[in-house]
Each structure stands twice: as C-alpha cells, then as structure tokens.
Amino acid sequence: MSLFLSILAAVALFALLYFVLKRPLPMAIIAGVVVLLGINIQWIKPALESVGTGLGTNTVLGIAAIMMLVLLFLKVPVFIAVLGGSLIYFLFNPGINQIIFGQKAVTGSESASLLAIPFFVCAGTFMNYAGVTSRIMTFCSAVTGRLPGGLAQVNVLLSTLMGGLSGSNLADAAMEAKMLVPEMEKQGFSKEFSSVVTAASAMITPLIPPGIAMILYGCIADVSIGKLFMSGITVGGTLCIAMMVLVHFISIKRGYKPIRNTKMTGKEFWDCLRPALLPLCLPIIIIGGIRLGVFTATEAGAVAILYSVVLGLVYRELTFKGILQACKETVCTTGGIMLIVSAASVFSWVLTKERIPQQLTEFIVSICPNKYAFLIAVNIFVLIVGMFIEGNATMIVLVPLLAPIAAQYGINEIQFAMIYIFNNAIGALSPPMGTLMFVTCSVTGCKTKTFIKEAVPFYILLFVVLMLFTFCPPVTTGIVQLTYGSV
Amino acid sequence: MKKKTWVKVLCNLDMIVASLALVILTFVTAVGVFKRYVLKDPILWQEEVSAFCQVWMIYLGASVGFRAGSHVAIEMLVDSLPEKAQKIIGYIIDMIVLFVLIFLCVKCQAYIEQVFGRSARPTPILRIPYTLIYGISPFGCVLMIVSYFVSKYAPEFTKSIELPEKVNPDEEVDA
Numbered sequence: 001m002s003l004f005l006s007i008l009a010a011v012a013l014f015a016l017l018y019f020v021l022k023r024p025l026p027m028a029i030i031a032g033v034v035v036l037l038g039i040n041i042q043w044i045k046p047a048l049e050s051v052g053t054g055l056g057t058n059t060v061l062g063i064a065a066i067m068m069l070v071l072l073f074l075k076v077p078v079f080i081a082v083l084g085g086s087l088i089y090f091l092f093n094p095g096i097n098q099i100i101f102g103q104k105a106v107t108g109s110e111s112a113s114l115l116a117i118p119f120f121v122c123a124g125t126f127m128n129y130a131g132v133t134s135r136i137m138t139f140c141s142a143v144t145g146r147l148p149g150g151l152a153q154v155n156v157l158l159s160t161l162m163g164g165l166s167g168s169n170l171a172d173a174a175m176e177a178k179m180l181v182p183e184m185e186k187q188g189f190s191k192e193f194s195s196v197v198t199a200a201s202a203m204i205t206p207l208i209p210p211g212i213a214m215i216l217y218g219c220i221a222d223v224s225i226g227k228l229f230m231s232g233i234t235v236g237g238t239l240c241i242a243m244m245v246l247v248h249f250i251s252i253k254r255g256y257k258p259i260r261n262t263k264m265t266g267k268e269f270w271d272c273l274r275p276a277l278l279p280l281c282l283p284i285i286i287i288g289g290i291r292l293g294v295f296t297a298t299e300a301g302a303v304a305i306l307y308s309v310v311l312g313l314v315y316r317e318l319t320f321k322g323i324l325q326a327c328k329e330t331v332c333t334t335g336g337i338m339l340i341v342s343a344a345s346v347f348s349w350v351l352t353k354e355r356i357p358q359q360l361t362e363f364i365v366s367i368c369p370n371k372y373a374f375l376i377a378v379n380i381f382v383l384i385v386g387m388f389i390e391g392n393a394t395m396i397v398l399v400p401l402l403a404p405i406a407a408q409y410g411i412n413e414i415q416f417a418m419i420y421i422f423n424n425a426i427g428a429l430s431p432p433m434g435t436l437m438f439v440t441c442s443v444t445g446c447k448t449k450t451f452i453k454e455a456v457p458f459y460i461l462l463f464v465v466l467m468l469f470t471f472c473p474p475v476t477t478g479i480v481q482l483t484y485g486s487v
Numbered sequence: 488m489k490k491k492t493w494v495k496v497l498c499n500l501d502m503i504v505a506s507l508a509l510v511i512l513t514f515v516t517a518v519g520v521f522k523r524y525v526l527k528d529p530i531l532w533q534e535e536v537s538a539f540c541q542v543w544m545i546y547l548g549a550s551v552g553f554r555a556g557s558h559v560a561i562e563m564l565v566d567s568l569p570e571k572a573q574k575i576i577g578y579i580i581d582m583i584v585l586f587v588l589i590f591l592c593v594k595c596q597a598y599i600e601q602v603f604g605r606s607a608r609p610t611p612i613l614r615i616p617y618t619l620i621y622g623i624s625p626f627g628c629v630l631m632i633v634s635y636f637v638s639k640y641a642p643e644f645t646k647s648i649e650l651p652e653k654v655n656p657d658e659e660v661d662a
Contacts, residue, residue, distance in 0.1 A: 013585075016633065021640040027578055034582055038589030075565040076580055077558035079549075084587050099601060102594030106624045109545055110538060118509065118544065119516070295520045302516035327506035332555045335505070335548025342545075 006039035041091075041098070052092030061354055064088040068347075078393045079336075082343040089350050096353075101346055108345030109338040112298055113219045118334035119301020120210045123308050124166025125329045127279070129322035130312030133175060135275040136161050141259055142272035144244075149251025150259035151184045152197045153244055159201035160240040163208030164283035165308075168333075169428060173202035173436050177443035189256055192454040195446040199436045200458045201243060203425045208236035210286055210304070212337070213421045215297060216392055221403040223413050225297040226290040227480045231414050233287070234479045235422065239465055246461050278314070282307055291483060337392060344396030351401070361405045371409035375470050378402060379423060386427020390435065395424065418476045419469050426462050429455070501630055505547035508540040515540075535610040539620045546627025553634035584635055592628035599625070 010032040018028035037044060052060050068085025072078065083105070090101050127133070137158055144153035155176060162172055176198045184194040206213045209229035218225035250256075264272075285307065286300045295303060312318025351357060368374040382402075385394050399420065406416040428436045431452055441448055469476055496503065515536050523529040552558050565576055603617035610617065 013632070017636060017640075021636060023640060027581070030582060031585055034586050035589055038586050039593055041590065041593065071583065073565075074576060074580055076584060077553075079558070080584050080587050083591060084583060087587060087590055098594055099598045102591070102596070102598035103602075105591055106542070106595050106598060106621050110541055112534070112537065115512070115516075115537065115541055119513070122509065122513070294524050299516055299520045302513050303520060305513050306517050324506070327509055328502060328551075328555075330509060331502060331505040331544060331548040332552045335545055335550070335552040336558050338545040339549045339552075 003040070006036055009039060010035040045091075048091050049094040053094055055092070057093060057354070060089060060092045061350075063092075064350070072389060077336075078390065079339040079343040082340065082347050082393070082397075086343070086346045086350050100349065104346040104349050105342045108342035111219065112296075113215070113225065114338065114341060116210070116215045116225070116298040116301045117212055117337055118330060119298065119305060120166075120212060120215065121168065121333050121337075122326065122330040123210075123301060123304035124168055124171065125326040126305060126308035126312065126318070126323075127162075127165045128171070128175070129318055129326050130308050131315045131317030132165060132279045132308070132311060133162065133179070135315075136165075136279060137179070138272050139276035139280075142264060142269055145259040145264070146261065147244075147248060147251075148258055149189075149247050149256040151180065151187055152189065152193070152247045152251060152256065154259075155180050155184070155194075155197050156201040156204075156240060156243045156247060159204050160208060160236060161280065163205035163211070163236060165279060166205070168212065169202045169205045169425070169436055170439050172205045173199055173440045174443055176202065177440045181444045187257070190454075191444060191446050192450045193250070193254075195440050195444045195451055196454045196458060197247060198444070199429055199434075199440040199451075200455065200462075201240075202436055202440070203429050203462075204236050204239050204243070206425050207232050207239060207418075207421065209233065209283065210297070210301070211421070213391060213395070213424060214417070216341075216395055217399060217417050217421060218297070220396060220399045221413065221417065223417055226287075227414055227484060228417055229287055229290065229297070230480050230483055231418055231476050235418050235469065235476055238468070238475060242461055242465055243458075246457060250457065278311055340393050341396055344393070347397060348400055351397075357401050357404060360401055361408060364405050365408060368409075371406075371411050372471070374405065374409050375411065375419065378406075379419065379466060379470060382420060382423040383427060383430075386424045387430050387432065387434070388427075391424030391427060395420070412473055412477050414480055415469070415473045415476045419466070422466060422469060426466070429462075430459070499551075501547040501627075501634075502551045505544045505551060508544040508547070512537060512540040512544065532612045535613050535615060539615060542620055543623050546623045547630070550627055550630035550634045553631055554638045556638070581636070581639070585632060588628045588632050588635075592625045595621075595628065596625040 013035050014028045014032040017023040017031055018025060055063075064085045067088050068081055071081035071084045074081075076084070086101065090096055090098050137154065140154045140157040140161065141150070144150060144157055147153045158176065158180070159172055162175075166172065177195065181191070181194045181198055184197075185191055205211065209232045211232060214228040214232055215225055217223065218228050282304060286304060289295050289303065290297055290300055309318065309323070312322070364374065364377075368377060382394075382398070385398070402420070403413070403416065407413065428434055431437065431448070437448065437451060437455075440446070441451055474481075515530070515533055519530045519533045549558075565573060568576070599618060599621045603621065608617055609615055610620075
C-alpha cells in the first residue's frame, strides 16, 4: 500500500476518534500513529527482527503464548487475543513470510464442513421464533408430570429435547430461566434449586446432536461428524437420565410435588404429543439423513433451517420480523465463532511450524505410563482450562495437540472427542468463568454463592458420569458400532 | 422519517448484506441436496457460491458482532479493577485491537494481491473474480475497526441492532 493511502487512513481514524467520538487528543494521535505503523510495518521490521534474533525462536514463542493469555484476560475479544499472540511470532521471527498470516486468516474458516455451524445456529434461532418451545414443553410435562419434582423434571427433559433442535447451551439456559424458573418458584421450588437445575440441564444441549462443539471437533480433528452425532445420542441421553434420577431423589427428600397425581388418559397424552410431533421429527431427519448418505452434516443444517421455517409457517407464529431477527442473531454469532476459527488456524500454523504437537506428544508419552493415566490427565487439564476460557476457542488450539497423542495411546477417536466435549461442557457450568452459571443467575436473580452451594450434588454427578465415559468406552462408542458397523 | 430509514439502512448495510448471504447460502445448499439426491443433477456452481457467501457472511458478520457485543471476551478480571485502571487498560486494549486489525487487514490484502490479484483468476464456472470473493476480508477489518470504536464510545449509534436476548455474563448479581 502506498504511503499516501496509509497517511489518509491514519488521518481518517484520527478524525473519527477526535471529531466524531470526542476522544482525547493524545489517544487520537497515538491511534493515527498505530495505523501508520501497522500499514507500513516494513519501517520497523528490521529492528523487530534483530530483537527477535537476539531472543531466539523459543523465547519469542514463549512471549507469544504469554501475550495471548494476558490478552485473553484483558477483556479483548478472543479472536483478537489469539491473533495478537500469533502476531508477536510473525513480527519478531526473521525469515517468516508475513503473508501466511493473511492467508491463514482468510482461508482458515472457509470450509464446507464448518458451514454447518452457521446453519445449525440459524435453525436453532428460527425454532425459537417458530413457537416450537412451548409445544415441546407441553409434551415434556405430559411425560414427567407424575414424577416427584415435576417441573424440575420438565426442565431437564426440555433441555435434552431442545438440544436436538438448537445447539446453543446459553440460549437454552436463558430461555428456561425466563420461562420455567418463575413457574417453579410459584410451585414451591427454591430459587437456587431452580436455577441450578436450569443451568445444569442446559449443559446437555451441546452433547445432543446437532451440537456446535461436535461439528467443530469433527472439522478440527477430521472425525466423522455423523458418528459424533450418533455418539451424542447416548452421551446426552445418559446424562439426561442421570440428572433426572438425581432430581428425583432431591425432590423426594425436600418434598417437591409432582405436577399432577392422576394418570393421563391416552387421548389427553395424544393431545400433548401431537403438537410436538413435527419438531421432534427433526433430529431423526438430521441423523437419519446423514447416516443414509442423503446429505452431509452441512446440508443437514440447511435442511433444518428450511424445516424450521416451514414449521413456523404451519404454526403461524413466524413473522417476517422474526425471520429478520433470527438472521441478525445468526450473523452475529457465526461471525464471532468463525473468526475465532480463523484466528486459531493462524496460531495452529505457528504451532505446527515449530513442531510443538510432536514435541508435546513425545513428552506426554514419556511421562504417562498408560492410556488411563493420560485420560485422567486430559480430564483435569481440559476441565481447568474450560473453567477459565470459552470452550470452542480452546478446542481449536488444544484438539490438534491432544488428539494425536490420544491416537498414539490407541484411544478411540469418538470416545476421546466425547470426553473432550463433555469436559468443555462442565467448564461452562463451574466457577469462576462458567458462562451458563452467569447467564442463569443474571436472569433468575440467584446469587452465585448460593448457586455453587446448591450445585454441589450436580458436580458430583457430572464427575461420576465423566468417569463412566472415561473408563467405559462402550457408552460412547457402542451406538456408533451398532449403526455404522465400525468405529 | 424517510431520511431516517435511509440512514438506518446505510448504517446497517453490513448486517443486511451478511443476512442476504446467509439466506442465499441456505437456499443454494438445500436446493443442492434436492437436485443431487432427487433429480440426480447436482448444481455445479454450488461450491463457488457457498465460498463466496461464506467469506462475506463471516467478515461482515464479525463487524456486526462488534456492534452487537456478541464477541466472546473475558470480562471478569478487568471489571474487578478500580475505575481509573480500567480506563487506562481500556485505552491500551483499544490500541492493541487497532494494531491487530490493521495488521490483519494489510496482510489479507497482500495475500489476495499476491495470489489472485496479478493473475486476475476467476472461479472456473461462474467466472467470479477471486479478488471479489476474498476482497471482503480486508474491507471487513476496516469495518470492524470502525464498529469497534463506534460501539465503545458512541453506543447510541448502535441501538438499532441490539439483540433482544442479549445475555450478559458480566452482569454480576452479587452486588
């Protein structure tokens, strides 16, 4: 870019900051200088590179990693933090073609499989606007009405079923916190318990197909998304049943009442089931279609969008305004996720260039005696990382590092994927950075301290289920074996 | 009143184009399944249109995301600091975001110019120039910078795209 253009850009930004946004003069001037330097990076490049040569590649890499972590905690959008870390490497390392930075950023998020993410996000938001939720809820209360703690059971089952329609745990938690929790409190459930059940059950959504995390994992580690979806049925189902059992016992102990005591007649049940029938077909269409090879996971997403639009028209609840709003939400959400993917592909290139995955594999294999030791180490590690940083962002950096090691130990790729995704899901529920916890608490007005206290039985349950997945591979891979014939 | 709608459309042009790309993507993909599986006559140009719409949707959507506050960021540490420190850190962050985005913009532009610019190579079937497909990424970076500063220092401009179910993890309840 010519000098003239870069000066023009710098002046334009200066004008925007100083005259339009009324920022202080020094800040506007510094911003202009930053623009000038950023565009004409060749001015400072020799100086930076000589510093980099003095430090050595490993030090530069270390600084890059620290920079990324610091930025992550500084309220910088995640993709900027990841790019910022990589940028250090590209700036200080002599002999690296900086165009690769641009190449990876542009092409990193461009793949047909990743397109499934916007599609399923979009399908989920359309479902919300199509009036599906209330119909599914009626069905859930018909199924679980006679169990102790009726509405809490509805809460768990609703999350599981909605997981098959959308895939976002945050949206699920926000929706249930708004719809179900006030109702639960009216019926005598404590606020803390209602919030905990809502947040904990929202954790099931990403494990049920079509979960965004599964699509992302499949793309990164090159695992069949169809098989991951299939495995998600048992994983999500197990968790759902386990939670319902736990809720059952807590409700008996505290005397939370069922919704009704009389048995439903067949006709009444049918009246509750009928409106929910069409939406409940969608997961079957998605999984069946992928398994039979009618469409790929990405195309399944597009089909799901059309299906939800048709549902909305059938129910006469989807307005033009609703469609526009759903498009807006999808565009914002996917723009965010996909740029993180792009940024992470820049960072992964750096890692690959420096042969970090190979070195890490050698190191881990030398200290971990067997695959169970490795799995436990991974569980602890991913859990702790997940407690602090959003799951999808870390996945893109960590999975390319961990998956090859798991393969080295002969761990089944599907099982490892599900363990990883499950750990990430737990991280969203636990302090200090549990997004699910914050979302639910901010809607219901529950205090985080009491929330955590109330959530202890659920944490124990999650731990038990995690151990089950870790030490009992058939739970995760059995259904894949049955339907695909091999894993 | 009419002028106001105009301004609104112009200010949210990135969002409108991105939504349009999403709609086109959905239809092309769904019709593609139908044509391939039922009519046994696949759409040959499907991939080209998908790539086009995907890149446009991502880079424009990222800019919208800045205004809608939907980019994932970890707020907890900074928000617990005293106000003065928050302000200083805020300025530092501004400069970092600015530098990263400018660098990204320049390198994307350099990549596109080097690979596609000189040969002016279009896609094989529809003859869409690759520079048009990928050209949105440096442009998107510029939009992101503008969106970032406007949303941070003049949030009243961005009201129109506020998400209804915007969930705010930093709204601490323990006060």
